[in-house]
Amino acid sequence: MFRCDPPVSPGGSAGPPRPRCRGSGERAAMGRRRLRQLVDSLRRSAEHFDKREVECLIRLFDALVAESGSRPAAGGLGRSMFRDALHSAFGMTDDMIMDRVFHTFDRDNDSCISVVEWVEGLSVFLRGTLEERIKYCFEVYDLNGDGYISREEMFQMLKNSLLKQPSEEDPDEGIKDLVDIALKKMDYDHDGKLSFMDFEKAVRDEMLLLEAFGPCLPDIKSSMAFEQKTFQDTRRL
Amino acid sequence: MGAALARAAQWTAAGSGNGTLEITPLNESLLNQIIKFAEDFNTRHPQEAVFLFREPLEWKTQLDCSVFGKATVQSEAKDKDGQPLLLLTASTLRVRSFDQLSHLLQIAVEKKLKEARACLEANRDPIVKILGSEYGTVEGEDMSMLHLLDKVKKDDDPETEMKMKIFLLLYQLDLQLLNSSLKEISQDIRLSPAAISNEVNLLKNFSGKGGDTVLESLEYTSDYIFSNGCRAPPWRQVHGEICYLVIKPHDTDPLYVTCSTAGVFLNGGKDDIHYERKSDVYKDIVTFLRERSPRFVETMARQVCRFEDVSGSSSETEEDEEQPVRHQEGNTDLPSEYWGIQKLAKYLKGGDPTATVIALCSMRDFNLAQETCQMAIRDIGCLEVLINLLDTEEIRCQIGSLKILKEISQNTLIRHAIADLGGLEIMVKILDSPDKDLKCLAAETIANVARFQQARRTVRQHGGIKRLVGLLGYISVGSTSLTPYQAKDTEIARCGALALWSCSKSTKNKEAIRKAGGIPLLARWLKCSHANILTPVVGTLQECASEPSYRLAIRTEGMIENLVKNLSSEHEELQMHCASAIFKCAEDKETRDLVRQHGGLQPLSVLLGNSENKQLLAAVTGAIWKCAISGENVSKFQEYKAVEALVGLLTDQPEEVLVNIVGALGECCQEPINRTIIRKCGGIPPLVKLLTGTDQALLVNVTKAVGACATEPENMMIIDHLDGVRLLWSLLKNPNPDVQANAAWAICPCIENAKDAGEMVRSFVGGLELIVNLLKSKNKEVLTSVCAAITNIAKDEENLAVLTDHGVIPLLSKLANTNNDKLRRHLAEAISHCCMWGSNRVAFGETKAIAPLVRYLKSKDPSVHRATAQALYQLSEDPNNCITMHENGVVKLLLAMVGSTDETLQEAAAGCIANIRRLALATEKAKYG
DSSP states (O other): OOOOOOOOOOOOOOOTTSOOOOOHHHHHHHHHHHHHHHHHHHHHHSTTSOHHHHHHHHHHHHHHHHHHTOOGGGOSBOHHHHHHHHHHHHOOOOHHHHHHHHHHHOTTOSSSBOHHHHHHHHHHHHHOOHHHHHHHHHHHHOTTOSSEEOHHHHHHHHTTOBSSOOSSSOHHHHHHHHHHHHHHHHOTTOSSSEEHHHHHHHHHHOGGGGGTTSOOSOOHHHHHHHHHHHHHHHHHO | OHHIIIIISOBOOSOSSSOOBOOOHHHHHHHHHHHHHHHHHHHHOHHHHTOOOSSOEEEEOOOOHHHHTSSSEEOSOBOTTSOBSEEEETTEEEEOOHHHHHHHHHHHGGGHHHHHHHHHHHOSSHHHHHHOGGGOOOSSOOOHHHHHHHHHHHOOOHHHHHHHHHHHHHHHHHHHHHHHHHHHHHHOOOOOHHHHHHHHHHHHHTBSSSTTOSBSEEEESOOOOOTTSOOSOHHHHTTTEEEEEEEEOSSSOOEEEEEETTEEEEBSOSSSOOOSBOSOOBSSHHHHHHHHOHHHHHHHHHHHHHHHHHHHTTTOOOOOOOOOOOOOOOOSSOOHHHHHHHHHHHHHHHBOHHHHHHHHHHHTTSOTTSHHHHHHHHHTTHHHHHHHHHTSSOHHHHHHHHHHHHHHTTSHHHHHHHHHTTHHHHHHHHTTOSOHHHHHHHHHHHHHHTTSHHHHHHHHHTTHHHHHHHHTTOOOOSOSSOOHHHHHHHHHHHHHHHHHHHHTTSHHHHHHHHHTTHHHHHHHHHTSOOHHHHHHHHHHHHHHTTSHHHHHHHHHTTHHHHHHHHTTOSOHHHHHHHHHHHHHHTTSHHHHHHHHHTTOHHHHHHHTTOOSOHHHHHHHHHHHHHHTTSHHHHHHHHHTTHHHHHHHTSSSOOHHHHHHHHHHHHHHTTSHHHHHHHHHTTOHHHHHHHTTOOOHHHHHHHHHHHHHHTTSHHHHHHHHHTTHHHHHHHGGGOSOHHHHHHHHHHHHHHHHHSTTHHHHHHTSTTHHHHHHHGGGOSOHHHHHHHHHHHHHHTTSHHHHHHHHHTTHHHHHHHTOSOOOHHHHHHHHHHHHHHTTSTTHHHHHHHTTOHHHHHHHTTSSOHHHHHHHHHHHHHHTTSHHHHHHHHHTTHHHHHHHHHTOSOHHHHHHHHHHHHHHHHHHHHHHHHHHO
């Protein structure tokens, strides 16, 4: 289900708190004991998966990395590989949003998703609680990471959302109006931008606003299909 | 074949002689079968085919010599006297064997139908000609077969045996013809003037210029309508013709059409009507046109939905919500909401799912409960967009749209618009979605929209009922605390139940819910303890309890226990539906017992204290009324002081409550003590006052209750004082027979217990004439009750004299030939009491009441025996009556009754026998003494 990925430029050097990205070959040598340790630690940090599911996801990760054909030193999943994965498994199309999803997964900001980031990210992505998902979506939409979704950021995310431009003068006018509509709905403290508080309140009031600025979570059908395929296929292996 | 021709075939009524076979589809099919039989005869039965007919079949033929290829036509085959077996002279054809007949028909080719017809018209009973008159068709029991059998047995004549065979063959044909004509007749839809008029009106609605009409025009040839609804002239009505039409389809020449009771066909039309049939006969105009005009078929297909709606609307008769009122149009000052909503609508129409969802969420910030916003959404064309969104794969758009639709469908006009735009079909489809929120919203919106008949039908016809019942299948009943997951399932079931509740207002949907297996699921949810789901579940059940199948299921599936339990719920709406379900189910004795056994009578009695909620009160008093039909329940109600409470509620209540209260009081009066309680609680005056009301249902119950109270002399004093008897008496004039009957029944105890009853009755001017005239009623219960009243009135001699003057005797005698035991008993009592005046005994004899009365003694009902014996005893005082009785075998019947344990019966029987015997002795003495 995942397409091949062109070679990725080698990622930055390791961020200290997390295990470094490693190639699959290297991990194969790592031995059973370390794998068990990894699974155990992930069982605690990615609490929505059980042990078997974590193992399945690790295997899938390995398969993806192997498939990408990247050199061992490249380590983990690169941006475009990850984007392709999102596209083919969950039908995501918006490049900007997919970039943002990559960023949210890539906690250490090394432009490469490690196995731990992969499993922990998917835990929220597939099975996150409402709270986790609100946090996740907010991070996706907060393009510059300043803790607010600004008017400009909204405009960026919504600029392609009008399929046929209304015959009005400025095509941007429609988008600007839409941003106003969204702000009117969600900006509770009237400061012209959405804080996390604003966003959380709006979503708790109306669940549909969780993905207000673009689809960044899987829909029920594709997530069910993904889980079925990943957790059942690998069991057979 | 004889019987089929005589009975099944349609002959014109042209005198008794040579009738002609009408050209109708039935006759045509009969003739074709006969032709097939005759044509195949020589190959299938070669031996019998040469049998010589007793007499030739002879008829005027239309075949000429050329067909036979010879100048003079006679068969080569001859009989032993040298006579040809087939002979054609001038135009008269004579045939003397089946062999020849077969050949002839084969030669006749396309004229064979005409020939066969002419032959049968000229030979009304061909069997006589073929076999001889002893084989003629006899109406009723046909013994010819037996005679023939005897004859075959007696002599070994081969000819008799041959005849036997032919007779059997013909007999078989006859049966076959009768069978097929029966089939034909049962298919035969007899058209009526009304049916045709409906169809014409319907088609006219869809006719006119314009491309989407089914016809260009359709007109009657005559505007004059006879009183029987026909437009055809009387001399054509004889032929079953109803009217003539000129139909102009879009794609053919005008069609000139005859509508007759047999069907619709093309006539010889043009300028004047040429009546003869030019086409096959079709069962209705639509079917006829389908064969004639391709354009009609095509446009009909498009119109068919609308068409069915129009024609089908009369089939479902259940109550509907009020028709939508037209929204006031043309308001120039559009409210600000219009602009706001219009701005959002732009994003719904031209945005991707993300923009659409933002717009949908924002739209919900408008006050959607407000009519202005609802109408704005409709008028801007936003409703179409919302419904289109339902048809996408985008779950978030579907949810957002449904959240709005759910709100605005509180409005009747929006409901109709959603249904018109095909919204229900899509929502029914959404019920299959894996997303639970989406399912819930769809079901809730269906619940709102399906408040009118057509919408309910749409839900059913698109498989909605089955799916909604399926939502009840998410089951996690039992526990009181729910996990979030179970809570969701309960929510799905709740939404499903809400929708079913709306849908269950149509009879066909009740049936569909049952067929989809809804009853056991409803029963399971009934066991849970959450009022929010119990309310729609019980709501559905009480709605469906109008059907006997549901009442049975409610009883047998143990639902009464839960209904009783929820009478004590803290939610008044739930209490009301439970009481209402019990109200409907307690018509059935076993259910009444179950309500008592599960302790339901106490909570019902307690609920009488909550008199502010009138809907609840109506349901509760209704349940008490029906439960009180059982005596055991009355004792319980008495224990719970329900009678006192009911009396306390007799004033200032809406009529639907009063009907039930008074009904309940009437039933409680079975117990004498309750009659006293009613008096002591001051219930008599309000009851008597209600006799002046107009509500029929209420009057039926009030007359019964007052009558029941009047059985206590102390109560009667109050009723008399309030002039209650006069009020009862005037209710005899009420047009409703139930009111009449109950009033007459109530009058009985009044007369029995009133102080000076005779004087009281005389004081009602015209009252006696009124009651005597009620003996002309067609209603059995009225007749019975009036007989009972007359029995009581006749106890006063003076009043009996007046009754007699008004002709009570012949009217009573006229009723004597009845099989209804209840009427027999009261009639016999009335007769017995009416004997006490003047020559009434003689009059009963003269008006032939005696013989039927004697037959009453053979009835199975002992109370009929007693009343009849007493009447006969009275009547036997007249010698002529004794003779009639004796002739009708009364003595033997009475002798059996002398041995009865019922002393009154014994004495009356003995007395009557004694009178008869005394007369006999006297006669003998006169003769021989």
